[in-house]
Amino acid sequence: MLDEITSALDPELVGEVLDLLRDLRSEGMTMLICTHEMAFAREIADQVCFLHHGGLLESGPPADVLDNPASPAPRSSSAASGTRWRTPRPSQPTTPLRAPPADAGAPRL
Known part of the structure; x- marks a missing residue:
């Protein structure tokens, strides 16, 4: 059980933690992850x-x-x-991207 494990990290460390989770998944580890990192959840879950x-x-x-x-x-x-979150690539910190106003045709998750 991993509950918001990146929430208190510096942006530089977020990418490293997410890379570690990717590695654990590729090794077959079962994880229950609570996160607001929607792009990461989409990728790994x-x-x-x-x-x-x-x-x-x-x-x-x-x-x-x-x-x-x-x-x-x-x-x-x-x-x-x-805010939408971009999934970091290896050695790339997570950075927030400001979404356009909802009435401007912003993509919906």
Whole structure:
């Protein structure tokens, strides 16, 4: 169980931690990861569970839950934060990208 393990890290260290998780996954380790790093979750997860107001709202393959959710909450939560996260490449820190206003045709997660 890994709960927001990158939240208190300097941006330089985030990429290193995410690379380590990629390595552990490739070795077959099962992990339960709680994260706001949506791009990383999409990349590494076999299954995604979206929690909302303390309950399980939706679960399934990452593409279904994050790209095509049955509920509007996964979309609205990323839009409300105004920040999308780019998945870092090896030795590249995670950097926030400001999303355009929702009425400007911003892509939805």
